[in-house]
Amino acid sequence: MNLEQLRGFATIARVGHFTRAAEALHLSQPSLSRQISTLEHDLGTTLVNRTRGNLTLTAAGRALLPLATRMLADAESIRVEMAELAGLRRGRVRLGAPPTLCVSLVAEVLETYRATYPGIELQISEAGSRMLLEQLTGGQLDLALIVTSEHAVTEPSLTHTEVLVEQLVVADSMQHPRLGQGPVELRDLAMVPQIAFSPSYDLRAATQSAYRTLGLSPNVVIDGGEMDAVLRFVQVGLGVAIVPATALVGRSQLHGRALRSSARKDTDLAQPNLERTIGLAHRRDTPPGAAAIAMRELLLQTAGQLAQRHPQISLRS
Amino acid sequence: MNLEQLRGFATIARVGHFTRAAEALHLSQPSLSRQISTLEHDLGTTLVNRTRGNLTLTAAGRALLPLATRMLADAESIRVEMAELAGLRRGRVRLGAPPTLCVSLVAEVLETYRATYPGIELQISEAGSRMLLEQLTGGQLDLALIVTSEHAVTEPSLTHTEVLVEQLVVADSMQHPRLGQGPVELRDLAMVPQIAFSPSYDLRAATQSAYRTLGLSPNVVIDGGEMDAVLRFVQVGLGVAIVPATALVGRSQLHGRALRSSARKDTDLAQPNLERTIGLAHRRDTPPGAAAIAMRELLLQTAGQLAQRHPQISLRS
DNA sequence: CATGATGCATAGCTTACTGCTATGGAAATC
């Protein structure tokens, strides 16, 4: 018997559905299924009547539920009390991130962080990497996610750790695809209608330089959009866009097709860089507070989960 | 955070000592040490002040203790309530076992079983395998551990599963050793003074037949003893005795030296059998009650642990 | 003052557990 199993049981009892409960727990259905059957075997009783349509608890299950609920509540109390004693009851974290990361990694992290440390004030600064580094140096930020492959951290008062490497991919619509199966070559992509980002994006510079390296100029049909608008345009089939892999996480209506610079590996031409490295920067001198340390830990952990789930994202640590 | 870690913490808080607490939990000291440091890292606070001599809890530790204790109590309640609903609140198990196993496997199993299901009445029948099989057939036992390598289960109303295979070893005193290092050959052992068991033991027949196979007759100096007496005689140096490996579990003052029948492997002579197989028998017709099933599970589990810890004992499943 | 004993931490390894994907089978729905 362990807390995860009890949490699984309590969730099933609440939603009356294995599959839904698994979703609520961010777990696959078979994992939850086995969690429960392991628990049942361990306790020597069945807990849930699996009748199709509506699950019900057995007598043992009904007896277990209040105890399980209380234990989970106690576990939560422990977390809260310990966090208070560790100085995480109140405080502030100021996190900077480029727009491309705000829609995926940062959104997920903030959701969890808010739930875990509800007393901590959160401030987000969405800007380009150069701007973020300036804000960090000026003390307006505690932590900043930056594109280190574009903007090396040269400022001596700052330091950073690399968090993940993500491929650049071509976002294409599921309903109105512009591309076929398999990886796309940059040279073939140039002719396909493209949606380009606003020049303030690091990503735009990276994309342009990739094309320039191969002596190509893309067929841009819409220019200057922000992330959400661009992805929306792609979705309705106006064209495709080159985006980092994390920007497509959780967008089931878009497909991220792998990007290849050239089919011929024996060419002597310089190959454009089709991936980017994300780092987490902070000041070297000022020791980060407990709230910032917790944020950093959570960012690294969540990045690890992303990398595990998506082949186009990998860890760098 | 998990229940094992909380149990570790609570035990340390109780006994004020890592090493002692580890013993109380049947755990190695490093395992407990890491359990606590993992918990501390997870909760983001130190819980224990490691000052030599007397450990004290930090403020966070003092805050954690009552919650941890309550969760552990709840976990225990769950076990008890589920056991009651599964029909293990009251009942009876009648277990038979040969004397050689009662001192080790059975003792350990009964200790755990009694703690887990205090309402179940336990009856132990200590006898030879033949007698046990009769009692099982006659309905005077629910389960019996028997030496299947000596007494095959031929009775059609019975069935059995093999539990473990154990080597026969030579018990020798630590303080007054009769033997040198390394494995002993049966032929060399014959001259060393021996303590022999009472003829009612299956073991005695097995030992005698092993000697007879090689045309040897041992130098028996004391005859007819029961298990505890024989081991005691060995311990004070009166002689050595051939015993199954399980009989020496937990007896740190005795050493079990491996037994070999012949150094020459090319001999054509039949080799005596220097191991024995232990099986768990029960009636085929009568379905065992919940109490007996729980006993069976626990026996198999404990046998697995024994096999893991002792190279001369191995599983058979 | 050195020397050994004691007690917790660390390192390296192996096993077990828990997550996943792919797939099976039964019941409900069209």
Added chain:
DNA sequence: GATTTCCATAGCAGTAAGCTATGCATCATG
């Protein structure tokens, strides 16, 4: 009767948690 929905099972991979061996600090002792 085909399809869909929903839970169970199988097989695999990565993490976690156990162990032994060893390190390091502190305290007692010759």
